[in-house]
Amino acid sequence: MASTSNDNVPQHMNAPENASDELEPGACHDSILNPTDSFEEFASEMSSSLRETCLTTKSSTISEIQSEILETAEDPKLKAAKSSDDLQTKDGSMSASASNSNLIEENGDDTDDDKDYLQSPELVNKEKHVFILSTAGKPIYSRYGNEDKLAGLCGVIQALVSVIEEQNQDILRFINTKDCKAVFLVKGPLILVAVSKSNESETQLVLQLTYAFNQIVSLLTLTQLNRIFEQRRNYDLRRLLAGAERLIDHLLVFMEKDPAFLLGAVRCLPLPEKARENITNAITTTCHKIRDLVFAIMIAGNQLITLVRMKKYTLHPSDIHLLFNLIRSSESFKTAESWTPICLPKFDATGFLHGHVSYISEDCQACLLLLTVQRDAFTTLSQAKHTIAEKMRRANCLVAINNALNRNEELSTTKPLKHIGIPEIRHFMYKCKSTAQLFSSDPISLDRLQDYRLRHKEGGDIVDKKITKLSDIDYVRNYRKFCNQIHCVATPAKLIFRSSSQDTILSWVTNGFELYVTFDPLMEKDHAIKAVDRLLRWIKKEEERIFIMNAPTF
Amino acid sequence: MSRCDFKIVLLGSEHVGKTSLVLRFVNCRFNAEIPYQNTVGAAFCAKAMRSKEKDYSIGIWDTAGSERYEAMTRIYYRGAHAAIICYEPSSHESWTRLRHWLHELRTVEDSCKVYLCGTKKDLLDGGFVKREVAEEIVNTYSQDLNGHFLTSSKTGENVDELFQKIVDDLAADVEVMKTVTESRLLLTELDKRKSKKDVCAC
Ligand SMILES: Nc1nc2c(ncn2[C@@H]2O[C@H](COP(=O)(O)OP(=O)(O)OP(=O)(O)O)[C@@H](O)[C@H]2O)c(=O)[nH]1
């Protein structure tokens, strides 16, 4: 039995909303995150015409900030320091180091070998492939196997894309076969392709490719990416992407498993209200005089602890996801304080922010990112970091963070299902739309993600094995279809209720939130609705702990 | 933390072993089990050292060797008192890059002391790799520089020696020590003023 209602939500479904005149759980008037829905963006992506795909970028937020600071700067030295940061060498040409001269242009022309390679165990039977190549057809990244040996395949992809573009004046978006989808995304000088046998929709796959593209932009900036290929169409981008393969690998696994990507939202580390407030205060009191600081972000285990920002500016969830991915994937931040250029594509794809990145202390795995427009700010920020860490320690914040990270059983947010006390609920995930934050019953445990990653590295193969006990990852996998129906542009559903002998799934979207719940099988609709009501009340009661309910500025 | 007397920067191609060298020196450890990960941007470490019975704090910048950061690297070596340029004796390419850094430093930071460091000596000694950079060439180059060391971060051979030599050289340099004394004075002055202010604010 399944029912979908598009416009008329059943009368009693309104009950939870009307029960109290308050805002939906988690909502607040000011948000640190920019709540643009990624699905909306997708729609605009898809409606873009051929010409628009050669990316034109709007004005730079970073230069805007820099000039604002300069206007108010009394110190003439500061004025002189205005920089348009760029990885390019002075003359604007590609860097001309000695090692560039021995560029060997290798093109696997041997198509026979290529064919054999495509049949090799490294490549067959994978659930999802991702390939990235330049519009000239040069391989840049392959999720499995060695992209060098895939020059032949890349040539074919490039030919397909360009034939449709040139002869039909059209864009190649999807190719569907019986059991497989191929999704294409041409962005600036790059072609990204996903070939998938998973249950992800075309939309979801395109979003993933967009993320992969943004990951590359975050290392190079869009300006530089475009310029490189303008100067040399045949450039082998891998030379500039050291370490990027690892980042993209991790990102792809992360996107398949963490509902944050499915929902376009950020997960917060559940913390006692007072603890979060103390942490935020430690940052604001230390940093309020550092004029070039744009964002101070504290994260732990892919969860946001706090975000303090320059007035007027917010971050997009997808930029935060890229930061999560960078921190999770880089060991080098753990051993020392780092100072690195970072481009946040949604914030400003044309330039770099400079990031001071460090863990709070040996005994607390929270990572602090201080992002500035000033490339010489390291010393100032390094001092600020030590002051912040000291203040946090004195206010017992480190203990609070560790308790949350170690999932201390005494916290009601550690095992929410136990505290909600509705035994029929197996799993849920909730997104507050106005603040782009999410909460789920079983935060993807990092160990499990790690496990999965390891398994995936070896395999990524399709397995038919019957799953006996579902993990959070499997629940998220099951929600994909529902999520897609809810965001379907043509006929969006508001409420979906599907009961089967396996489980009962309810998904519900309102103006304020999105909710996905898995119940025991063959659950009655009325019963489920009552349970959802209680669930929402619980989330409301806990909202100050599980969400960031304010939007602090420096 | 970042108020250091001496600023030392490490340069060199990716994978030559800069991060391993710093970790060996600062934390006295080397782990061959951990798979290689490139440094992102640059990493900063501080360490206290002694030279001729006097204490100094040194700040070490471990930069990323990737070409991606090449133009950025200038912000890391600006104002450095000493630079360690690393190469792998078994990699000709890393030597070519070293010459690039040498040139760059000479033009931008001419007062910076320069030390060459051949890495992964244990691999060379054990015969696991073949030397590609002839010793005579290295010697010719290092004549005009402040020193040349062959180190192993795995065994620790010559690592402390390298850094000790740098600190000794810097501590013996009158020009360098003049600026160090000045900036120390300035900092204590600032601290005094700051703590006074804090008192007033209460
Ligand atoms: N046997 C041996 N291996 C070493 C030694 N030093 C470094 N390695 C190995 O060489 C690889 C690269 O070392 P890193 O120190 O990360 O290189 P890096 O110069 O910091 O590289 P980038 O950060 O990319 O610039 C790692 O796998 C190390 O384990 C050494 O002295 N002996």
Ligand SMILES: [Mg+2]
């Ligand atoms: Mg390194």
